[in-house]
Structure formats: C-alpha cells, structure tokens
Amino acid sequence: MTLRPALLAAAAAIAAFALPAHAADTIKIGNIGVTSGFLKGPGEPALAAFDIAVEEINAAGGINGKPIELIRFDTGSDPKQAAVGARKLIQDDEVLAILGPFSSGETRVALTVADRAGVLMIPTAASAPGLVDKSAYGWRLTEDESKQFSRLLAAIKDAGLPAETAAVIYVSDEVVSNTAGTKLYPPLMEAAGIEVMDPIPVQYKSFDMSAQAAQILEADPDLVAIAGLPDSASKVIKELRRQGFEGRIIGSQIFSDPVVVELFGPEGEGTMMVAGFWKGRTEASAAFDARFLEELDKRGIHKKGAHHSDAQAYDGVYLLKQIMEAAGVTGDPEKLEEERAAIAAAMEGVRFSGVVGDDICFAGHDAELPGYVIEIKGGAWTKFAEAPADSCE
Template sequence: MQPTKTLFAAALAATFATTAPLAAQDTIKIGHIGVASGFLKSYGEPSNVAVDIAVEEINAAGGINGKPIELIRYDTGSDPKQAAVAARSLGRDDEVLAIAGPFSSGEASVALNDADRLKILMLPTSSSAPGLTEGRKYGWRLTEDEHKQFGRLLAAMKEKGLPMATAEIVYVSDEVVANAAGTKLYPELLSAAGVEVGDPIPVQWKTFDMSAQVANIVQSNPDIVAVAALPESASKLIAELDRQGYEGRVIGSQIFSDPNVVELFGPEGDGTLVVAGFWKGRTEQASNFNEKFVALANERGIHKLGAHHSDAQAYDTIYLIKQLMEAAGTTGDPAKLEEERQAIADQMEGVIFSGILGDNICFDGHDAELPGYIIEITGGEWTKFAEAPADACE
C-alpha cells in the first residue's frame, strides 16, 4: 500500500507569502484513510473528492492558524487490515495530528483500536454500524447510525399511512453493515413497528442470479421488501422483483441512499424509499458544496448525480478538525506532536459544530446527532419524502 500525499499549500504559495518548500512545522498534517481501489472504490472514491474540496477551501482561506493543511492519504484497497496499517503509518511515520477516516464500518472497527493505542483523534467518514465508537477514547464519528435512521424511515411511512403490514428482508451477507442491518436491525425495528416479518434472506455481494430468492418473496407478496445492500446488489434485486411482477415497495436504510441509484435502478426504482443524512437543499452552503462536488467528481471521471451523505460527512469532518485545531491552538510543531494531538482530541468533549449536515450538531457519547431525510425516488428524481430533526444530546 502506497500513500498518496497531497500538499495543497504548494499551489497557494502567494497566499502564505513564500515560494520555498514548506518545512514540516510550516504545515498542519492531517491524515486521511480513504478508499481508491477494491470493492468499495465506487463509494469511497467520491468521498476523497469531498475531502479535497474542504482542504482546498480551507487553504485558500488561510489554512488553520495561518498554516496550510498537508493532507496525507492512504488507500486501504477496501481491506480492514490495511486500514489498521494506514493508521499506524500515519501516526508513527507521517506524524499527523488527526485522522479523517477510515471509510467503512469494517475498516473503522479495526483502525479505531490503533487510534486509541496511538492516542490520536480518528473520525471515520461513512461508518454507520451501531455501537462502533462505544468504549473508544479517541474514536468519534460525524455520522448517524443505521438503527436510528431506519427507525425514522419506518416512522415516516407509518405517519403517511403507507401499507406496511408485512415485510420480507434481503441482505448481503458478506458486507459488514448490510449483514448487521439485515439480520439484526431490520427485523428488530420492523417488528417493533408492528410489521410481520419473514426470515431474512441472505445473498452474497457477487450474486448475479437472485431469481430463486425473489420467487419466494413474490409468493409471500409482502407490502414491503427491506433491502440491506450496496447500490449494485440492490439494483439487481429491484430489477428481478420487477421482472417477476412484485408490486409492493422497496425500502432501505443509509446503505444504498446514493443519488446515483436513480439511474442505476431505472424506472423500476420508482417508489423506493431510503433515508439519508444529507439534503442538498438544506442551506446555500449545502447546495454550493453539492454543485462543486458534482463538478469536480465528474472532472475526475467519477460520474455523480449528487453528493451522498458519506461525501457530505467527509467534507464536514475536515471542517470539524479545523474547528478543533483552532480551538486547541495547534501549531504543527513536531516537537509538540503528542501534546497537540491530545489537545485536539480533548476539544471533542462538549463540542458543537455547524456544517452542511446540520446546525449546532452535538455528540451523544462519541456519535453525532444528525437529522434524517427520507428520500423517495419519484419519476426518476431524488425527492424529499419527509425529514426528522436531530435528537438532542444528553
């Protein structure tokens, strides 16, 4: 695994009144554990774009405490073991002050152990598995867990009077969050909502033919099919449901709530309901980010119709780190590395943050309390069906 090192300050030499190469103490070193290869590439790579936008904006505005961010990025290749290697490399070799990432729950569940050992703040950018930060000292996340968001989706459906007496669950068994959602979270919350649920039906990520599983679903003819899968797997299932004549509604949590699914699902996706932690129309700043993100992603050959909430979370995570460092008076002096790392981590206690995800975001435990947006695909468009405000912190 090779690091991708990005020093945005070099292109902003005039801003920082120097044309000479910047010494280590002249930059603020932030690590980023991202995904640019492997099976999560199509989901993780756009988040790298969001991080780059935030870093470029911050550096263009004067950096952090007058110094530019030096972003050091490692690609995990979608491998949790490599996320741990990346954390150790960033902490010991690159001597970064804080780490944004890893991307997925599987990666974060491993790398957060190293964050605690290294005593360095780590903020995963997409991981939403329930309980991931419990017992962690240096691991926090600016994300909302699947349990709360899927519960909001079911509550919105009930409030709108949608048919939901019966349900079947299909989940991808070899993906960490999908497995947990399909075997534990969905059955629990659907049952709590008074929905009669069949035994969860497992499929594998590389499964091509889902006709047998779908035939069983069509035979039971449930009001809803709850899918716990990444977009490609979800699209194959939706296409097969349509082919076999299923007329109910497909729902899902945050796992496949990407604006690109309106193209991926096609006309068969109309009526699908998901929940997301970002809505582009929430504020002018959110809208501006979405436009900038789509433009830069497509410029890099990454086709995007809009920002996924993981992208918004990655963007806001960099701004949150900036806020913490400014409050801690971070200098980037290598001689003060351990002291400054601890000071940055200490700033997370009681922090209040406002960004494109929401205003006055607080943390209950080590998890942010974020709003939820129920999204319906209608006429091939990503539309807001309902929304839920962020819960208060204790």
C-alpha cells in the same frame, strides 16, 4: 583569521540549514480512503469532498496560519489494510488526526490502532450501531443506521402506506449490510408492528438472485427491505421487479445515494430510503453539492448529487479545523503527542455547524444529525419527509 562578509553569510546559511526544525510548515492530517474494491463506488467520490474542503481552508489561510497537508492511504476496501494505514499515518507520517476510514468494517479494526496511539479518528461513512461506544478517540459525524431506519419506518406508518408484512434481503459479505439485514432491520420493523420473514442472504458477487426473489414473491410482503450497497441493491430490485413484485422496496443509509435514481432505473420507482444530507437544506449545502459535482466531473466520476458520506467528509475537515484552532495546534513535531491529546480533548462538548446540519452536538461520540426520508418519484430524488436532529441532553 577574519572571514569576509560573503563567507560569513554563507556560513550562517549553512548553519541555519543544519539546525533541526522546531516547527512544521504544515498541519499533517491523515486520510484513510478507498479507490478500489467493492467500496470504490461510494468511497472514491468522498475523496473529492475531502480535497475540496482542504483546498478551501488552505486558500483562506489554513489552520492557525499553516496549510493542511492531507496524507492519504488507500485500503482497497480491505479492513485489514485500514489498520495498516492507521499505523503508517500515525507512526511514519506523524499525523495529528485521521479522517476515515470509509466503512464500518474498516473502522472497527482501525479504531483499535487509533485508541492505542491516542489519535483522534473521524470515520467517513461508518454507521454501524454502537461502533464508537467503547472508543476513547473515535468520533462519528455520521448518524447511526438504527436511528435513521426507524425514521423511515415512522414516515411510512405516518403516511398510511401498506406496511403489515415485510421481507429482508441482505448482502452477507458486506459487513454493514450483513449487520443491518440480520440484527437491525428485523427488530426495528417488529417494534413498528410489522411482521417480518426470516432474513434472506445473497452474496455481493452473485449474479443470480432469482431463487431469493422467488422466495419473496411467494410470501408477497408489503415491504422488502434491502441491506446492500447501491450496486448490490440494484441487482436485487431488478430481479424482484422482473419476477413481478409490486410492493414497496425500502432501505436505510447504505444505498441512499442520488446515483441510485439512474442505477435502479424504472424498476426503482417508489423505492424509499433515508439519507443524512439534503442539498436544499441551506445555501451552503446547495453550494457544496454544486462544487462537488463540478469536481467529480473533472475526475471523470459521474454522480447525480452528493451522498451524505460526501457531505460528512467535507464537514469532517472543517470540524477538525475548528477543534485544532481551539486547541492552538502548531504542527510542531516536538509537540506531537501534546497536540494530539489537545485535539482529542477539544472534541468534548463541541458544537459544530456545516452543510449537514447546524449546531451539531455529540451524544457520547456520535453526532446527532437530521434525517431525510427520500422517495424515487417520477425518476427523481425527492424528499418524502424529514426528522430533526435529536437533542444531546
């Protein structure tokens, strides 16, 4: 029996449709983020930074000619959910690599999943010391808290500001804040020649911090170091000032977000912290900051400028693009394990330039980044001092 041309064409089309796909049409990248819970404030804006980078890359031709497909999972600020998200993205969605989770607590549990599966994971704002030291697949485009806080203390000493005595107050139920307040701040300040009181805990949901503030005022230290996210730090600062504390308030990267200028209000004047991003560093840095604020405005999110975690989120997508192109990634499902391994291998010895820094290298699995000491002065986010990135040699 002879088939008519039209029937032949139809049969060919059906056969082609029935054949298994040998290559994906997209490059699948997982993104573990947060839009609710106590991390919502600093975490949600970072999602816009991821989206901006993906949009830019796709508009320019994607990765090796294929667009990025960003598959997102929301943890709700729950570390256990970060592990669930990692498993889903790796096993069900078959992503090639993962951007996120946001925090150190989430990353600590999710990394175990990524390491077992052999999938590259680049956390967003996880800055707890030593977090990826024992991980084979976790790499951070984030500067370690201990290094940044040390840079702040050095700047205070170099400027001759009063810094003989200090108190530490920390939010006990925030993982990174607890770690910073109990294990990071005290030894670093003591090493800098500063006498430190025993750290004082407060809880995230606590609205009455008067007793803790009164304890600090009785000691009357030169410095009060706060380990807490912006909302928590704001409560502590306002209570300290209400009770009459006149010394200098300081913090590390944990609350160094431009939004604190408004959040802390007049009570925040003179507060010093250290950040990993300065929008005036390059034209590209300034352009990102402007584009980021424009996107946040569309989403109904108010901020005064990009936090370093936002800039690191943006740069993280471009870092993945660079190593995926170097690894020749195709997104072919049949090459999933092979390409995951190639991506991880491409991180070794990589050098990367972005809005956060130029020619960034990695010491171990940690990026070496510059640091910017920020002071709230005249109600504005101002640069007090800066430190260049350390060498990876």
